[in-house]
Amino acid sequence: MCSERQSPQPGEHNARTDRAGVPEIPPTFQKPFSFYMSLLSLGMLALITSWDATSLAIALPAITSKLRGTTLESFWASISFVLGVAITQPIYVSVSDVLGRKQPLYTSMVLFAIGAVVFSTAHNMPVLIAGRLIQGLGAGGLDVLEEVILADITSLKERPLYLGLLAVAIAAGTISGPILGAVLSEYVSWRWIGWVNLPIVGVAFLLSLFFLHLRQIPLPFSTKVRRLDWIGMALFATGAASTALPLSWADALYPWSSWRTLVPLIVGIVILTILCFYEKIPTDALFPYRIFTSVTSIASLVTGFIHGLLLYTMLLYLPLFFQAVLLESPLEAAKSTLPVCALVVAFSFFAPVIIELTRRYSILLWVGWVFTTISLGVWYLVDQGTPRVEVYALQCLLGVGVGTLFTGTQVPMQASVLNVDDTGLAVGMLVIFRLFGALVGLAVSSTAFSSVFQQSMSTLGILPEQATILNDASQAVGFIPTLRTLNLPADCMVGIVEVYRNSFQAIWIIVTCFSGVGFFVSLLIKELSLESEEMGRQGFQQPQ
Known part of the structure; x- marks a missing residue:
């Protein structure tokens, strides 16, 4: 097992020359204009990926109802996207590490745009799911390469600051996603959830084309292709x-x-x-063994997997919970999820800033996992009678925990690499594990929801004619928009809402258990030095 870098002792200094013996440029130098335009491009990619993660969930019941989809199809509108992301992310990382970052980045933008068009023009659920899958194939590159490229063009010492800046873009997408998704689906058309991505992708493409100047890998193309795994x-x-x-x-x-x-x-x-x-x-393996040779890197990847499982599951099911159990409209549900979205955003920015100031991350990660686990566990108790102040307080606690972990988990993973050229790979592995966790979380939660819904509904006996469709669990999500308009006896209505609540409770139990595991695994992460100022081989190329 390879040794990990420990915090430097007084008087120690990191090497600041590249492999050719040329002194590295200090991280405090005046960055060129092209650097900031490149950073803006990465921020726009972060914006649309976070927007896509939050906007669809709030509109899912309305879309399913209008396209006459089933519960399984509605969940697959999200699962297919995450499946595309999870499958392609390691491929994007591996290809970009051998061929260079820009070509895979351009490919992912084109795929994402095509998927958005297919999604926006869909007239049935299978076509919509296909569009989301194509979007996922592109988003896999957008999500992972934005972080890999950021690791390329910044040093470990200065990176927490830029992670915080990138979190601002994630903030805009996370906060605006539920609200705009609700407004578009309720007052305009859900199809605009796809259309609004196109101008953002177009501007990001042009910015990266003209300003993202990365060092080339000096090998013939045929040699690069043969090296791919x-x-x-x-x-x-x-x-x-x-x-x-x-x-x-x-x-x-x-x-x-x-x-x-x-x-x-x-x-x-x-x-x-x-x-x-x-x-x-393989020499250039898809999952290089050298990335998994320290306790800190393995623990970081495991906690990243669990964080992705929690984050994407909550982003999908919290808006549905507010609509089905608290009987809110999509726009009201979007407003109700603002506390958790706002705090996720705020602490995804504050966490790297705190790390930048203290040069420490372990305690911050432990606090994040404790907050997340407690808040998820208490969500089991939330029902229609829970005071709103308690609901908002729980969301705030959850937002602080999940937001802290969102960017905080990246730092120890990057600090654990022994070769600076592996930083991009390390970042890519963490994002891959996070999205694979999301895929597993969404798949397992979909199964749990449908299974518990079917079992709980069977205990209610004969349903009124208006609600007989709920005897088929596959119609549960599509029926949510109709749920709040039903005119049924109070005891019958309470029973139906309780069935939905039981289904969500099964999900809360699952994610709480995973979060507890995440806390204990985080105790294995060591406090490593953050003082390296070396840049990777695909770092930002200074203008001549």
Whole structure:
């Protein structure tokens, strides 16, 4: 096991020359105009990825109702996007590390734009899901490369500051996503959720084309292509998809005991296991073993996986909870989720600023996990009778915890690398694990929701004619917009709402348990030095 960098002793200094012996430029130098334009481009990519993560959830019931979709199809509008992201992220990282960052970045922008067009023009749920999948194939590159490139063009010593600045863009997308998604779906058209992405992608593309000047990798293209881990890419894509698909439909489309669930799940696990052993062989592996050789890096990746599972699950199900259990309109639900969105944004900015000032991160991470676990656990108790001040207080606690972990988990992962050229890979691995966690979380939560809904609804007996559709759990999400307009006896209405609440409670239990595991794993993360001023081989190229 490789040794990890410990905090420097008094009088120690980090090397500040590159491999050619040329002194590195201090992080305090006056950055060129092109650097800031590149940073703006990365910020715009962060904006649209965070916007996409929060805007669809609030509009999902309305979309499902208008397109006559099922509950499984509505969940797959989110799962397909995350599946595309999770499968392509390691491929984008590996390809960009061998071929260079810009070509994969441009490819991801084009795919994202195409997916947005397909989504916006869809007239049924299968086409909408296909559009979201194509968007995910592009968003996989946008989400991971924005952070990888930021790691390329900044040193570890100055990076917390720029992580905080990038969080401002995430803030705009996270806060505006639910509100604009609700406004568009309720008063204009849900299709504009896709259309508004196009001008932002276009401007970001032009900025990166003219201002993002990265050092080239001095190898012939044919040599670069031969170095790619083609077999690893195929194994990961096949294994990840084969594992995620049955998790999403178990007990919803097919029973757990069905061969349609068990066979692909077992095949996926076997393929991913083969991948783990195979990755020892390639020189430029999809998942390089050297990234996983320290306790801190492994613990950071595990906590990143759990953080992604929590974050994306809550972004989808909290707005649905407010609409189904508290009987709010999409716009009201968007306003109700503002506390958690605002605090996630604020503390995703404050966390790196605190790390920048203190040069420490361990205690901050522990506090984040404690806040997250407590708030998720208490959400189990929230119902229609819970005072709003308590609901908002819980959201604030959750926002502080999740926001602190959002950017805070990146720092120890980057500090754990022994070779500065591996920083981009390390960042990419963390983002990959975070999104794979999101994929698993959404798939498992979808199964839990549908299974508990079906079981709970069967206890109510014969339903009034207006609500008989709920005997089919596949219609649960699509029925949410109608739920608040029902004119039913009070005891019947309370029973139906309680069925929805029971389904969400199953999800709260799952994410609380995962969050507790995340806290204990975070105790293994060591406090490492943040004083390196070296830049990677694909760092920002200074104008001549």
